[in-house]
Amino acid sequence: MVDRGLLYREWKQNQVVILLSIVFLVLANPLTVYHTYSQYQGCLAHSDPQYCTFTLDYDINSMIEINWVIGIILAVCLIGFERSKGTMDFLLSLPYKRSQIFQTKFWLGTFVIIISQLVGFLLAWLLILFLKPEQVNFFEHDSVGVMIISFMFYSLVVAAGTLTGNVFAQLLTAFATAVLPYLIIVLPFSNIEIITGIRIWELFPNIEYYFDFENKLMNFTPIGYVDSSWVFESKYLLIIPAVMGILFYFIGYISFEKHHNERNGYFFLWKTLDRPIQILVIVLGVLGFGIVGYSAGESIVGYMIGMVIGGVVGFLISYFSIYKKVRR
Template sequence: MVDRGLLYREWKQNQVVILLSIVFLVLANPLMVYHSYSISQACLAHYSDPKFCAFTLNYHINSKIQFNWMIGIVLAVCLMGLERSKGTMDFLLSLPYKRSQIFQTKFWLGAVVIVFSQLVGFLFAWLLILILKPEQVNFFEHGSIGVIITSFMFYTLVMAAGALAGNVFAQLLTAFATSVLPYLIIALPFYNLEIISGIQAWKLLPNIEYYYDFENNLMDFAPIVYVDSGWVLDSKYLLLIPAVMSLLFYFIGFVSFKKHHNERNGYFFLWKKLDRPIQILVIMLGILGFGIMGHSVGKSIVGYIIGMITGGVVGFLVSYFSIYKKVRH
């Protein structure tokens, strides 16, 4: 599964990034606790009434640990995308290792850093809470464990994108597009139908609350929504969605890395058969998206048509120069 020689090679090549990631992830949660405590103590130094300086921890309001997902992206880029862009992946694949071994070693090295570093940080934060005794703690367990799950999800997403893409830019763009794609595929056609038919969707439902519930439930399947810590206020079972998506992204990344023998150095996608379908999808999304923008500006069907034409041209140019233009190492 994980080869020791490969593990040592990945460690030596990414040692600085891994160590900095561990330090950040371990300290993020306890530092958040201590920062809140310091603010309350500074407040008490200026105000005698303690009710204005309550020491509370709210993991759903500007929680600093919600930025831990960025570390997952950095690790995935270093372990996969930079190897593609530098051309060192070709040398790695020429070594007497199976492709499955290479992917598993890379993947689980980053996964262990992300999960166990945050678990250690959770333990330190829990000990600090026992020592400092805040007056109120909201969503500590749910928020902390949830951040571990969501940061792991973003890591698996970017790793899967790296297994499909030929350079760092393609990896990040593919990951970002995937993070918003579930919403765009349904929402954009939905809004365009509203413009064409002239009937607002919420009027077809018995209550406007059903419409907003539909939108909110749809966004739960878009990974980008978990960037913000607002999901903490929802049901604890909501975290099953990013957990399942993590498994899906892992499977896609593993199969893609194992099966795509042609590296196509410098091209957007390693698998040539993806080029045309993705280009068509980008053009369609451009047409629908710019159509909505044109209608919102002109408030007329003429503005809608002009926006669609513009979106088609922009979508074609962006997809053509991104997907078919070869990037030199």
């Protein structure tokens, strides 16, 4: 599955990024514990001890909340930069199967993300045993959750890289996918509200049901996990990003295995995606700018003007992004 020669090649090519990623992911969790302990010691030195407590609240001030960013960086380095620089062409010409290349790249990044954070978790756990804080909130839940969410974002950006021909396209596709489930429901509903004058929340038994629906919708939207409020939810909520990460893995694997590299430099490697995505971008532009136009003056005229502007903007962005080849 993972070839040693390819693994060595990836290590040598991305050695600095991998080492910095490992250092950051290993130290983030124990540094969270030490930083809180330092604040506690500072409080003891300058205040009455009765007002000082050594409490670890991973839902408030945890350094590990941005660990998912490392997953994005690794995915861009392992896939996107190779596309943009043209080294992917050389790699695909070597006597390796496409599946071997993908599996080596994917599992190298996954190993760095998961194992490094596990080591950081162990170090933080030992620090907690040694320093003995008065209370520890969400330590295990937040630590494990961040691992899963880091894997999800890594898998998402890798999958985007297997569909696209350059770094910009990879990141834009990943971001669009991360917010798309929310947009394709909220934007149409918001436009229906403007046209009919009926508030969507009024269709629910009460306002609490509406907000509950909105929260559940965000649970199925990858970008929603950037906010650490998920830590207050049931631990079973983490099954959703775990499943999404696995789904993105299979999408990336199939795309890398089946799609050729002839369109290197274009937005999408698979030409069939060009037109449907362009139409989707235009539709979202029309709906989004329509809402903005209506909000500016709360009039149908502003709404129509906004839709026209959104259609033009969506067309120009999609045309110059999708159909124009990026020069190396």
